[in-house]
Amino acid sequence: MIPSTSTAGPLAVRRWGAGEPVVLLHPLATSGELWTPLAEALADEFQVFAFDLRGHGESSWDGKPFSIADLADDLGAALDALGLETVSLLGLSMGGSVGVNFAGRFPARVRSLVLADTTAYYGDDAPQVWAERAEKAVSVPRSKQVAFQLDRWFSPEFREANPNEADRIVKIFLRTNSEAHAAASIAMGEMDSRSLLPSVTASTLVLVGEHDYATPPEMAAALADGIPGADLEVQTGLRHMSLIERPALAERVRAHLKTGTTGTETA
Known part of the structure; x- marks a missing residue:
């Protein structure tokens, strides 16, 4: 663990390997621990960092509201x-939403960008929808939220064939601070980073699961259309956590990180 400093206090960071630095940013209500398999797959060639975002995992949080820009x-x-x-x-x-904001505001700091199952904007009704999710994050016991999350994250076929991996992610979710989960949900609902997309200069690969109904392919297409030169790849049969559900995508990620070139085939 490497302590670093944010405006809300120290952030926890995991690190693997050596070489050019690659930073992995986790989904809502999880932590950098989620990335262990992908990080280990890339660590033979890259120095991989996985941060726990504010209030998640082992990172601190001052209890105040925050935005995606704050992250x-x-x-x-x-x-x-x-x-x-x-x-x-x-x-x-x-x-990915944090990555879009960072790459759009600080383009010189990002060499290449992979955006998986994410968006810059959830729609006009997002503040209300995400406020409702925030309320459930704190009012519903975390164990009773699992069925909703699992259905979004993974296809039924994956859950049946890989119960241990699904359970690994569930355990990370269960350990997440419910108040931080709620605060991050509000931040997601208030987010609108669409104006930043043209400022992204990094070579960008956008990945999305074919059956991702949390951030569906049309949201991924809007990202790819808005970021100059971005490539979009729709992954057949997958839901929201495409990079966890299909570990072989690590090699697609590796190719993009190494060359900045993008292919056109879907997996």
Whole structure:
């Protein structure tokens, strides 16, 4: 663990490997621990960092409301503390939204970008929808939220064939602070980073599960359309946590991080 500093207090960071730095940003109500399999797959060639975002995992939080831009500022402060001027970024869901904000506001700091199952904007009704989710995050016992989350995260086929991996993610979710989960939900609902998309200069790969109904393919298409030169790949049969459900995507990620080139085939 590497302590670094944000405006809300220290952030926890996991690190693997050596080489060019790659930062992995996790989804809502999880932590950097989620990335262990992908980080281990990439660590033979890259120095991989997985941050616990504010209030998640082992990172601190002052209990105050925050925005997606605040989480991006936390990332910048953490990179400064680690002496990393430029990095490659990979974000899934909320982590991807943070990555979009950071890459759009600080384009010179991001060499390449992978955005998985994410969006810059959830729609006009997002504040109300996410406020309702925030209320449930604190009023419903976490164990009773699991069925809703699992159905969003993974296809039934994956859950049946890989119960241990699904359970690993569930345990991370259950350990997440409910108040931080709620605060992050409010931040997601208030987010609108669409105006930042044209400012992204990093070579960008957008991935999305074919059956992701949390951030569906049309949201991914809007990202790819808005970011200059971005490539979109729809992954057949997958839901919201595409990079967890299909570990072989690590090699697609590796190719993008190494070359900045993107393919056109779907998996």
